[in-house]
Amino acid sequence: MSEKKIPYKIYLEESEMPKEWYNVRADMKNKPAPLLNPGTKQPMTLEELSGVFCTELAKQELDDSTAYIPIPDEIRDFYKMYRPSPLVRAYCLEKKLDTPAKIYYKFEGNNTSGSHKLNSAIAQAYYAKKQGLKGVTTETGAGQWGTALSMACSYFDLDCKVYMVKVSYEQKPFRREVMRTYGASVTPSPSMTTQVGRKILEQHPGTTGSLGCAISEAVEVAVSSEGYRYVLGSVLNQVLLHQSVIGLETKKALDKYEIVPDIIIGCAGGGSNLGGLISPFMGEKLRGEKDYRIIAVEPASCPSFTRGKYAYDFCDTGMVCPLAKMYTLGSDFIPSPNHAGGLRYHGMSSTLSQLYDDGLMEAVSVEQTSIFRAAEQFARVEGILPAPESSHAIRVAIDEALKCKETGEEKTIVFGLTGTGYFDMVAYEKFHNGEMSDYIPTDEELAASLAKLPTV
Amino acid sequence: MSEKKIPYKIYLEESEMPKEWYNVRADMKNKPAPLLNPGTKQPMTLEELSGVFCTELAKQELDDSTAYIPIPDEIRDFYKMYRPSPLVRAYCLEKKLDTPAKIYYKFEGNNTSGSHKLNSAIAQAYYAKKQGLKGVTTETGAGQWGTALSMACSYFDLDCKVYMVKVSYEQKPFRREVMRTYGASVTPSPSMTTQVGRKILEQHPGTTGSLGCAISEAVEVAVSSEGYRYVLGSVLNQVLLHQSVIGLETKKALDKYEIVPDIIIGCAGGGSNLGGLISPFMGEKLRGEKDYRIIAVEPASCPSFTRGKYAYDFCDTGMVCPLAKMYTLGSDFIPSPNHAGGLRYHGMSSTLSQLYDDGLMEAVSVEQTSIFRAAEQFARVEGILPAPESSHAIRVAIDEALKCKETGEEKTIVFGLTGTGYFDMVAYEKFHNGEMSDYIPTDEELAASLAKLPTV
DSSP states (O other): OOGGGOOSEEOOOGGGSOSEEEOGGGGOSSOOOOOBOTTTOSBOOHHHHHTTSOHHHHHHHHOOSOSEEEOOHHHHHHHHHHOSOOEEEOHHHHHHHTOSOEEEEEEOOOSTTOBTTHHHHHHHHHHHHHTTOSEEEEEESSSHHHHHHHHHHHHHTOEEEEEEEHHHHHHOHHHHHHHHHTTOEEEEESOTTSHHHHHHHHHOTTOOOOHHHHHHHHHHHHHHSTTEEEOOSSSSHHHHHHHHHHHHHHHHHHHHTTOOOSEEEEEOSSSHHHHHHHHHHHHHHHTTSOOOEEEEEEETTSOHHHHOEEEEEESSTTOOSOEEEEEESOTTOOOOOOSOGGGOOSOOOHHHHHHHHTTSSEEEEEOHHHHHHHHHHHHHHHOOOBOHHHHHHHHHHHHHHHHHHHHTOOOEEEEEEOBBOTTOHHHHHHHHTTOOOOOOOOHHHHHHHHTTOOOO | OOGGGOOSEEOOOGGGSOSEEEOGGGGOSSOOOOOBOTTTOSBOOHHHHHHHSOHHHHHHHHOOSOSEEEOOHHHHHHHHHHOSOOEEEOHHHHHHHTOSOEEEEEEOOOSTTOBTTHHHHHHHHHHHHHTTOSEEEEEESSSHHHHHHHHHHHHHTOEEEEEEEHHHHHHOHHHHHHHHHTTOEEEEESOTTSHHHHHHHHHOTTOOOOHHHHHHHHHHHHHHSTTEEEOOSSSSHHHHHHHHHHHHHHHHHHHHTTOOOSEEEEEOSSSHHHHHHHHHHHHHHHTTSOOOEEEEEEETTSOHHHHOEEEEEESSTTOOSOEEEEEESOTTOOOOOOSOGGGOOSOOOHHHHHHHHTTSSEEEEEOHHHHHHHHHHHHHHHOOOBOHHHHHHHHHHHHHHHHHHHHTOOOEEEEEEOBBOTTOHHHHHHHHTTOOOOOOOOHHHHHHHHTTOOOO
């Protein structure tokens, strides 16, 4: 098909939307290492996992052999309200960069949660409802996940208890109000509502909280409340499974126009977006059908892939969650106050960690001010004001396109634009005022937190 | 076509996007009254208008006979980045209301400006660039229009000077930062940069500004700076022309599925959205081809249609702009601090005023808390967090759908969802906390401001 016919935005028909999620683990020779019980150090059983997660989600977490899992109609109906998301040809960015590269981005920000997080939130809420639960608990940092879950729970009429890191609760009142609009209860963490919260407040009365602490509170409430389970927006295998809808739509849209990408780029915090975006492409790679360059982009301030260690570690700072084998900076690692809140996690999805360890993908880390320069450049020509998280992928897509300009190669670059930055204007303001700094942890700092990895 | 086949979101193909705007004035027997020179009280000539507006836009302002005006390719290319916008079937809302009515909404919020304003901003920026201007000036209240214009100017590399009502500048720093991201200069109004600003600051040192004052400053800068013109985001005929893209897409999407609306509903401040949405339908009505109920919804706190007078009035409080014949509350009228900033204008589009006066449309006013109840109900089932302005249309759409539930009628309702409320969370917070009040001006207050209408 001639290039002229490719529209600015490729939309699939509703009938072309995926009817099944794709489970990349089924095609992996080296399976991701299992979650371990933190007490026994033995693989978590379905029964153990079902105490924390909904049973169906626990099954999905453990299932590394079923390649395609049907998307229930109720979830597909919800998807239809904001999906398919467009695959956009970045004609204006290409022109601005004067590059022969062809750049596409899958834009997941056109929904009220502002990001791709809704894809898994609605699935997790659905299974909770189906199990007859009263509600779910979770934590949120910057607030994208909390917002997405609030929307999903509101749709299925489930109670939603969000523990929001106190500093975000105070500094991001707008996200909090979006969650309240959807009927969620939002509690600043640490709080007096849990044992772990009270303990932390006793030890550190002035603390503004952390994601790790909020996780511990949300888990405690879930396991101690009748009819509640805990849900998580990233890292887990089940989340990557749900997020495969991003990659499946992307692949179908590309196939429609016979476009074959050379490079696929995604930002990586816990791995939900990247894992979802790349899954069908990685599947082809694993099955030896095609080859692609796949690049994970992470903040230089929280470089789990590029400077972390592949080892079992705690998923939370409270050490109540199972152990996961992953690229990690140590559960003790406190990233500097980077503005890409969604990428400030010490570990990385076990699935992606295994794929990276097997040499099936690359990783690169980038600094904050360079991210915001890319974000602003992108916004001015493509219209969309990107989230700081998403802008990590934009940065590397631009860098790769500029390399093509040097070499004259007409590479096709696809990247994931996970969300919008409407609730990140404080960060943009700092950038505009020249008040933003870069921070890279020293080798000593990393060594110190990695020294505390648990022995398995 | 059977109803089952109607998807949640009807998207047009890029090739189906309008190639011409539709100028409803061409089909009006009673043309809207001309703008008058405030000094001579004579109709403004093209030459006079061209001192304030770009020449091509001045021509569009005066043209009440050409039905279809081609959309330049450069503007269509920009439209392709965020248009066509979806026409959404509100299946979930219908189910929640348990109504036999079929509800559709045209959603204009999926772009960074967050509203339909971008449709005219890009057109106005294009003509300014084509005329070889250096830049444009404008005012903004809540910030949607300023954001849209900043995006448009950034795309065409035009300078953009925005006078932002001081109280909004201070209370809505995020909107300001979005504009700065797109390279606009944003000045709190009143400011020391203009004569009119200095005069007002001298008389009222503590003033937090008003839209009327910001207009006066922006116009002063435009007419006194080499290579600058003034642009406006609503009220004007040219703006309604550009916004006809909303209605044309809506009509085409409905026609594709052989859907004929019974009722068309839009919120009305200056009239840009309503005028654009209804234009092709009103055209059919004017030509006697079809009939539709068309309802304008305005805030009870600023009820120009329902309680104003159809008369010539000043468009700004500084009285430097031309006089327009319109439904007005008097240019002196200060609406209460309603949260739908985009609807707080004392007058109404001359075109819509004439159509309303001719009995071709209805108008209804609604109170603030009732708006936010509708907004929250809509958000919880349809996912989208609506702007307070847009929620006026939601309120009446819900009310009409509930009437259908009473009568059993299967009416088809179409309304305009002009934008998202991501920058309106302070208002939502007040609503959640029960701190929001309603305010309706007294007859005495209205009589006082209407007593000051100019004599023509």
